[in-house]
Amino acid sequence: MSEPTAKPLLRLDELTVAFDGKVVVDALSLTVNAGETLAIVGESGSGKSVSALCSIDLLPSNAEVRGQRWLEETDLNKLSNRDWNGIRGNRVGFIFQEPMTSLNPLHRIGKQIGETLRLHQGLSGSAARSKAKMLLEQVKLPRPEELLDAWPHQLSGGQRQRVVIAMAIANNPALLIADEPTTALDVTVQQDILALLKELRDHHGMGVLLISHDLNLVRRHADRVCVMYQGKVQETGSVAQVFSHPQSDYTKALIAAEPEGRPAEPVNTTPLLTAQQLRVSFKRPKTGLFQRQPPAFEALKTTNLTIAPGETLGIVGESGSGKTTLASAIMRLVTSQGEVQLGDATLSQLSGDALRRQRHRLQMVFQDPYGALSPRMPVFDIVSEGLRFHFPTLSEAEVTERVHRTLREVGLPESCAARYPHEFSGGQRQRIAVARAIILEPELLVLDEPTSALDRTVQKQLVILLRELQARRQLSYLFISHDLAVVRAMAHRIMVLKDGEVVEQGNCLEVLAAPQHAYTKALIEAAHLH
Amino acid sequence: MRFITSHLSPITLRRMAAFKANRRAQVSLWLFGALFIASLFAELIANDKPIVMQYDGQWYVPLLVDYPETEFGGFLPTRTDYLDPFIQQQISDNGWAIWPIIPFSYQTLDMQMTQPSPAPPDSRHWLGTDDQGRDVLARVIYGFRLSVAFALVLTAGSLVIGVFAGGVQGYFGGKVDLIGQRVTEIWSGLPVLFLLIILASFVQPGFWWLLSIMLLFSWLGLVDIVRAEFLRARNLEYVRAAKAMGLPSRLIMWRHVLPNAMVATLTFIPFIFTGAIGTLTALDFLGFGLPPGAPSLGELAAQGKNNLHAPWLGITAFMTLAVMLSLLVFIGEGLRDAFDPRHVKQRPNSIQQTSVQKTSAQETSHV
Numbered sequence: 001m002s003e004p005t006a007k008p009l010l011r012l013d014e015l016t017v018a019f020d021g022k023v024v025v026d027a028l029s030l031t032v033n034a035g036e037t038l039a040i041v042g043e044s045g046s047g048k049s050v051s052a053l054c055s056i057d058l059l060p061s062n063a064e065v066r067g068q069r070w071l072e073e074t075d076l077n078k079l080s081n082r083d084w085n086g087i088r089g090n091r092v093g094f095i096f097q098e099p100m101t102s103l104n105p106l107h108r109i110g111k112q113i114g115e116t117l118r119l120h121q122g123l124s125g126s127a128a129r130s131k132a133k134m135l136l137e138q139v140k141l142p143r144p145e146e147l148l149d150a151w152p153h154q155l156s157g158g159q160r161q162r163v164v165i166a167m168a169i170a171n172n173p174a175l176l177i178a179d180e181p182t183t184a185l186d187v188t189v190q191q192d193i194l195a196l197l198k199e200l201r202d203h204h205g206m207g208v209l210l211i212s213h214d215l216n217l218v219r220r221h222a223d224r225v226c227v228m229y230q231g232k233v234q235e236t237g238s239v240a241q242v243f244s245h246p247q248s249d250y251t252k253a254l255i256a257a258e259p260e261g262r263p264a265e266p267v268n269t270t271p272l273l274t275a276q277q278l279r280v281s282f283k284r285p286k287t288g289l290f291q292r293q294p295p296a297f298e299a300l301k302t303t304n305l306t307i308a309p310g311e312t313l314g315i316v317g318e319s320g321s322g323k324t325t326l327a328s329a330i331m332r333l334v335t336s337q338g339e340v341q342l343g344d345a346t347l348s349q350l351s352g353d354a355l356r357r358q359r360h361r362l363q364m365v366f367q368d369p370y371g372a373l374s375p376r377m378p379v380f381d382i383v384s385e386g387l388r389f390h391f392p393t394l395s396e397a398e399v400t401e402r403v404h405r406t407l408r409e410v411g412l413p414e415s416c417a418a419r420y421p422h423e424f425s426g427g428q429r430q431r432i433a434v435a436r437a438i439i440l441e442p443e444l445l446v447l448d449e450p451t452s453a454l455d456r457t458v459q460k461q462l463v464i465l466l467r468e469l470q471a472r473r474q475l476s477y478l479f480i481s482h483d484l485a486v487v488r489a490m491a492h493r494i495m496v497l498k499d500g501e502v503v504e505q506g507n508c509l510e511v512l513a514a515p516q517h518a519y520t521k522a523l524i525e526a527a528h529l530h
Numbered sequence: 531m532r533f534i535t536s537h538l539s540p541i542t543l544r545r546m547a548a549f550k551a552n553r554r555a556q557v558s559l560w561l562f563g564a565l566f567i568a569s570l571f572a573e574l575i576a577n578d579k580p581i582v583m584q585y586d587g588q589w590y591v592p593l594l595v596d597y598p599e600t601e602f603g604g605f606l607p608t609r610t611d612y613l614d615p616f617i618q619q620q621i622s623d624n625g626w627a628i629w630p631i632i633p634f635s636y637q638t639l640d641m642q643m644t645q646p647s648p649a650p651p652d653s654r655h656w657l658g659t660d661d662q663g664r665d666v667l668a669r670v671i672y673g674f675r676l677s678v679a680f681a682l683v684l685t686a687g688s689l690v691i692g693v694f695a696g697g698v699q700g701y702f703g704g705k706v707d708l709i710g711q712r713v714t715e716i717w718s719g720l721p722v723l724f725l726l727i728i729l730a731s732f733v734q735p736g737f738w739w740l741l742s743i744m745l746l747f748s749w750l751g752l753v754d755i756v757r758a759e760f761l762r763a764r765n766l767e768y769v770r771a772a773k774a775m776g777l778p779s780r781l782i783m784w785r786h787v788l789p790n791a792m793v794a795t796l797t798f799i800p801f802i803f804t805g806a807i808g809t810l811t812a813l814d815f816l817g818f819g820l821p822p823g824a825p826s827l828g829e830l831a832a833q834g835k836n837n838l839h840a841p842w843l844g845i846t847a848f849m850t851l852a853v854m855l856s857l858l859v860f861i862g863e864g865l866r867d868a869f870d871p872r873h874v875k876q877r878p879n880s881i882q883q884t885s886v887q888k889t890s891a892q893e894t895s896h897v
Contacts, residue, residue, distance in 0.1 A: 331774050359776030372767040376789040385785070386775040436771070 008070075009034050009175050009207040010055060015067035017047070017054050024050050026231040027067070032175060037201065037208040039222035039239075041215060041254070043455035044426075047231040048211045052177050055209075056092050057084055072174065090120040093168030093206075097180040099160035103152040109136075110148030113167050120171045135166040139196060157319075158189035162196070169200055176201070177209045182217065186318035187482065187526040194221045213455065215254065216528045219243055227251045257456040259463045259489035264471045266310035266492065272476050273307040273330070273362075273444055278338035280322075280329050280500075299325040301501045302338070307444065310470060312477040314491025314508060316484065316523065322500035323480045327446045330478065331364055342444065360390040363437035367449035369429035373421040373436075380417035383407065383436050390440060406439040411465060427458035431465065438469060446478045451486050463489050484527040488512055496520045548868040555864020562857040569675035576632035576668035579612045583627035585620075592627075615642070632656070634665035636672040636825035648833070648840040658842040660833050666843065670850050672825035677854070680741060681806040687745045688802055692752025693788070693795060699753070700760025701783050707757070718750045730818040740819060744809060748802060755798055759791035793869050800862025804855050811851060827851055 010032040017025040025047040032038045040048040053059050055069060057076065069076035071091065079087070088094070096102040104112060113135060114128040123131055129148065136144035139162040152160060161181060168176055178197065182190035198221060201208050212218050218225055218239065225242050227234040227250065234248040246252045281296040300322040307313045315323045329336035332347055332355060340347040345358050366372040373382055383403050387394065394402075404414045410431040421429055430450055437445055447466070451459040463486060469475055481487050487494060488508060495505040496517065504517040515521045550556055574581060579592040585602060598607040603620045610617060613633065621627050634640065634655075640663045643649055647663035657666040699710040726743055729735060735743070763769055764787065772782045813819035814828025815835075827847055834844025 333770065333773060353778075356776040356778060359774065364771065364774040366767040366771060368767050372771050374768040374772075374786050374790070377785075385772070385777070389775070389777055389781070433771070436775075440775070 007034050007072075008032070009072060010209065011068070011070040012051070012055060013068035013070075015051065015054065015065070015069065017050050017059065017066075018064045019060075020062055024231050025054065028228075028231075028233055030226050030233070030236065032207040032209050034174070034207050035201065035205050036223040037198070037210050037221065039210040039212055039218040039225045040228055041212060041218050041225055042228035043213055043254075043457065045230070046228040048213075048228050049179055051228070052179050052209060052211050056088050056094065056177065058088075058094075086120075089116050089168075089173075090171045091174050093171070093173035093176045095161070095164050095168050095176070095178040095181045098184050099157050099164055100184070102164055103160055105152050107152075108148070109150050109152065109155075109163055112152075113148075113163070113170060116167055116170045131170075132166075135170055136163070138169070138200065139163070139166045141166075157185050158193065161185060161189075161193055165193075165196065165200070169204065169206075172204055173206060175207045175209065177211075179211045180213070181210070183213070188318065188522050190217065191526050197221070215243075215456070220528065227254065253457060257460050259460050259486050261464070261467070261489055263312055263467050263490060263492060264310070266308050267474070268309045270308065271306035272309045272311075272343060273305075273478075274339075274341040275303065275305045275330060276339045276341075278303045278305075278326070278329055278336055278340065280325050280334055280336045299500050300329060300336070303502055305495065307476045307478060309443065309476055310474040311493070312470065312479050312491045314487040314494040315478065315480045315497060316482065316487055316494055317497035318482060318523075320499070321497040323482075323497055324448055325500070326497070327364065327448050327478060327480055331362065331446055357390075360386065360440035361442055362444040362446065363440055363442040364446040364448065365430070365433050365437050365450045368453055369426045369433060370453075372433050373429055375421055378418055378420055379407075379432055382421070382432065383417070383439055386436065386440050402439060406435045409438070409469070410435045411461075425458075426454050427462060430454065430462055434465070434469070438473070438475070441473075442475070444476045444478065446480075448480045449482070450479075452481065452483060459486060466490065484512065484524060496523070545868040549864050552864040552867060554860050555867075558857040558860035559864070562854075562861060565674065565854075565857075566678055569671055569678070572671045572675055573630075573635075575630055576634060576636070576665070576671050577630045578633060578635040578638040579610075580621075580627035580629050583621060584625040586624050613638070613641070632665060632668050632671075634668045636669045637664060637823050638668070639663045640665065648837050648843060650840070651842055657846050658840065660830065660843060661837055661840075666830070666846055669825045669830060670827070670846060673827045673830065674850065674854065676737070676820070676825055677807045677810055677827055680737065680810050681803045683741055684744055684748055684806040685799060685803045687741075688749040688752060689795070689799065691745070692749035693756050693791075695749065696753040696756025697760050697783055697788065697791070700757035701764050701779065701787060703761065703764070707761075711757075714750055714753050718747070720747070722747045726813060727816075727818050734821050735819070736821060737824075740810070740813070744806065748806065751802065752795060752798060755794050756791055759794050760787055763787045763790055793866070796869050797862075797866040800859055800865075803862070804858050807851075807855065807858075 008031040113132040117123040280300040284294040651658040811828035814826040831847035
């Protein structure tokens with residue numbers, strides 16, 4: 001469209017997909033040209049993955065598809081199941097979101113790549129092996145010869161995704177569909193993978209259909225963008241045009257959804273929480289019966305921290321950096337060495353019932369809003385459970401009153417008390433989780449990636465809610481996140497963790513503006529803050 | 531009814547609705563319930579004495595009270611045999627009596643048979659008699675009650691022991707789990723059938739004897755399932771959230787882990803239930819079960835095997851067992867689906883949720 005001269009590779013025309021009568025994708029039209037990247041952007045449930053799966057006919061059987069689908073000169077609607085097998089993995093490569101599960105754990109890397117080669121090119125034995133090795137070199141994996149004989153679990157997430165890409169490009173496909181290819185990866189790895197995709201695209205002259213919810217990535221790595229909301233295309237255009245002059249309201253909201261603002265400054269500077277010489281190590285299993293016990297794995301190296309009342313300490317780092325371990329150690333959910341002092345209580349010396357009695361003073365909000373609420377309890381019971389345990393003298397009427405007040409405080413209607421968690425969206429569930437924590441009137445709230453499973457627009461609302469709660473109740477937060485934009489909007493001070501070690505800490509804005517450590521610099525560069 | 535339902539939690543109501551939506555399970559439940567309740571009053575349906583009678587202007591309740599024969603003009607001060615033609619004659623001359631539909635109990639020997647036993651079905655014995663001249667229908671009714679009661683008690687007992695043992699092992703893990711698992715493995719290695727047979731040779735096993743011996747082993751099947759569920763659940767975020775809230779282990783296990791582990795456990799209950807009935811029948815069939823004379827379906831099946839010329843014995847035993855076990859399996863199936871949240875349709879006013887799997891994949895990806 002933007003380049004009429006370019007040859008359209010994939011063309012979808014008035015495509016409509018419905019599941020059991022419910023329309024999921026509504027009259028979608030788009031074209032992907034050779035040598036360009038078209039990104040479909042949208043929040044969860046917008047129908048972007050369904051569109052992609054539909055274009056290679058991988059939808060479950062209860063899907064009804066209407067509309068035209070063309071791949072170059074082929075009318076995809078007229079293909080038989082056999083013909084499809086010649087298209088998928090051959091003319092169209094597919095990269096799935098989750099590198100942990102898209103490789104078969106029981107086959108070696110070389111065999112998995114060799115399988116596509118055998119099916120579509122008839123290569124086998126040493127020919128397939130040398131081609132596979134070449135592909136691993138193309139996706140820039142170190143030591144390709146060794147990796148051919150590695151098992152998927154021996155590779156990191158980023159390496160696995162490279163293997164998946166190698167498999168996708170094995171047959172020189174004309175079109176590569178990448179469904180959230182980097183969502184499961186750390187920010188610094190994301191950049192490398194997308195740069196690789198771009199390079200491969202230019203090298204092979206492929207068209208790339210990139211599906212993502214992350215506007216930052218799309219802005220930097222796509223040529224054209226198609227914004228979807230609830231199954232409908234909001235607007236399509238070149239990246240520069242859409243981002244600088246968004247036409248539809250939804251696109252505007254999406255672009256403006258970057259968390260912004262700053263938390264209120266704390267009044268009191270006497271530390272509420274002090275952790276000294278905090279250290280967590282896990283025993284490694286013995287490799288054999290007569291082997292010596294291997295040295296313990298240090299998940300968190302000696303760390304000191306303090307948090308004042310009404311202050312937010314942001315903990316930043318990638319997966320495996322020990323952020324969650326630090327939170328668990330402060331919550332005393334894992335065994336740790338060192339001293340944790342909350343107000344007048346030394347938590348690290350307490351155990352059993354004495355520790356349980358202190359727990360209402362520090363509460364935690366977990367990352368996964370779908371897993372953190374018991375699916376078999378109504379919201380009322382979930383929120384009131386801790387209250388009943390810690391304050392057993394409260395009457396039924398008082399409990400009800402407090403539950404309703406707390407639900408209102410987190411912005412939920414009272415009527416939701418009688419409903420069950422599965423009836424709520426991710427953002428609403430996270431509000432329920434916050435309500436469950438603050439009803440006990442804690443002094444410290446540990447927030448473990450509370451926003452990472454949420455859509456951008458919902459993240460922003462949650463950040464605002466958390467800041468309001470902090471201002472009103474003088475709550476202290478230990479805020480864990482890998483998302484620097486959210487951390488910037490939440491934290492007074494930040495602490496950067498890498499491999500269980502604090503590499504940098506200080507005032508949030510100062511660190512973000514002038515990072516000292518190379519790792520912090522890399523993180524900030526990858527996050528592409530504005 | 532409205533009053534009762536208004537006090538149930540919405541999830542229970544929803545489960546009931548899901549169960550009702552499954553027609554086969556619902557019909558099976560009604561049928562089985564009717565049969566079981568009817569069999570609970572077996573004494574009123576099949577008995578060898580009248581329920582109430584009047585004799586010489588006086589009221590008698592032979593069902594509850596034993597009267598000597600001399601009351602009714604007999605000669606001996608022994609328990610009255612109401613099926614005796616002389617007594618029957620006396621009653622019809624001097625009063626009246628209300629008889630159960632089937633005038634035989636499970637161990638009544640019919641002395642007025644016109645045919646050699648086993649006698650084929652006729653208007654007197656609707657399903658014929660067995661080789662000792664006892665009414666087959668009466669024995670089936672009493673046998674059904676006994677089997678179901680046995681299975682109910684056994685299932686309830688196994689459930690309590692199995693869930694407790696599995697739950698403790700799964701929730702605490704580590705050494706508790708290791709030792710518990712080894713003990714259950716050794717325990718499950720004991721040969722149950724031989725133990726029962728050996729036992730039968732020196733005590734006469736009754737209902738409770740059989741029950742307690744089978745209870746020693748029947749819970750083992752549940753342990754693995756419950757343990758696996760608890761192992762999985764103890765690391766779920768809402769369980770960690772409950773720990774962070776300061777709840778003690780017993781409350782966490784009871785409120786958070788158990789309800790979610792019960793789906794897998796419930797799917798197993800119909801198997802234990804039908805298994806218990808099957809084992810009891812098998813033992814009776816082999817002659818190591820309930821004492822002679824007790825109404826038992828297994829004994830009926832054995833008689834059918836020994837009297838192939840009397841097919842009504844075998845057919846009755848087979849049909850009774852088949853219907854009973856099928857109904858139970860259908861009910862179990864319906865129960866399992868009703869307790870599974872994925873089978874419950876969302877309420878129309880609930881918040882729209884699209885592609886849950888996708889979002890959950892996104893969440894896990896950030897771990």
